[in-house]
Amino acid sequence: MTESSSENSPENSDSQDSSLENNTGPESQDAPLHRRGIKSYVIRAGRMTPAQNRGLDDVWPRFGLTIAQGRQDLDALFGRQAPRVVEIGFGMGNSLIEQAQTHPETDFIGIEVHAPGVGKLLDEVDKRGLSNLRVYREDALAVLEQCLPEGSLTTLQLFFPDPWPKKKHHKRRIVQPAFVELIRTRLMPGGTFHLATDWEAYAEWMAEVMEIAPGYANTATQETAPYVPRPTFRPLTKFEARGEKLGHGVWDLIYQRQD
Numbered sequence: 001m002t003e004s005s006s007e008n009s010p011e012n013s014d015s016q017d018s019s020l021e022n023n024t025g026p027e028s029q030d031a032p033l034h035r036r037g038i039k040s041y042v043i044r045a046g047r048m049t050p051a052q053n054r055g056l057d058d059v060w061p062r063f064g065l066t067i068a069q070g071r072q073d074l075d076a077l078f079g080r081q082a083p084r085v086v087e088i089g090f091g092m093g094n095s096l097i098e099q100a101q102t103h104p105e106t107d108f109i110g111i112e113v114h115a116p117g118v119g120k121l122l123d124e125v126d127k128r129g130l131s132n133l134r135v136y137r138e139d140a141l142a143v144l145e146q147c148l149p150e151g152s153l154t155t156l157q158l159f160f161p162d163p164w165p166k167k168k169h170h171k172r173r174i175v176q177p178a179f180v181e182l183i184r185t186r187l188m189p190g191g192t193f194h195l196a197t198d199w200e201a202y203a204e205w206m207a208e209v210m211e212i213a214p215g216y217a218n219t220a221t222q223e224t225a226p227y228v229p230r231p232t233f234r235p236l237t238k239f240e241a242r243g244e245k246l247g248h249g250v251w252d253l254i255y256q257r258q259d
């Protein structure tokens, strides 16, 4: 994961350029990134702690999901009907764990490619005895497209996605028209797409993409539009807390599926 969007971030390294050259597939510019061979993330080797290894090895069989399982029947998966929240790119999972613990009446699905984060989340799920959380260790775009049923989600959360600040890397930003349209189809009518970033230029990019995306309405009031005040229900992540100390601003956007 990218611990900070402004420091140590993979997008600041020119070594990433080669993956952009994969953008040669037959899919049109309107297709979601994964169909065009573009990744919104970088998988980096990192040391795993014993707890993270335990999460991946011992807890995964009970809570891990794979693309190979295909389209999920979420009522069967969780054994009940409930509001359903998906978080894309949960990092080390602080926000997701806290929400799952404070909202036992809601089911949560986390999607993250970063192995230490997935391991940490699973270890916490087990330690806290949670039954309302499942996890994919896959590209979120493929999961949305192939595994999550249309109209099935109450909320989709995208908190502090990698900002890819260099212009030549903007095509790696996960927020793109095809991505937000894919999300719209997975939300139930009235469901919400919540984005947050501490990178002002990315906040503006998000607003630009979302304001012209068909089938969404911004929930912000005139005073703060296109942004909403930081919602108290969004837990503070380690990442955001560090940004706050450094004086970074944070921008939240919440859009509702209209049709």
Ligand SMILES: C[S@@+](CC[C@H](N)C(=O)[O-])C[C@H]1O[C@@H](n2cnc3c(N)ncnc32)[C@H](O)[C@@H]1O
Residues within 6 Å of the ligand: 001, 002, 003, 004, 005, 040, 041, 042, 088, 089, 090, 091, 092, 111, 112, 113, 114, 117, 138, 139, 140, 141, 159, 160, 161, 162, 174, 237, 238, 239, 240
């Ligand atoms: C800057 S980090 C933020 C992590 C976390 N949301 C937080 O606030 O601490 C962005 C995360 O998104 C993940 N990510 C980026 N693109 C992804 C994708 N297509 N599928 C799954 N995870 C992705 C990265 O691995 C990384 O951990």
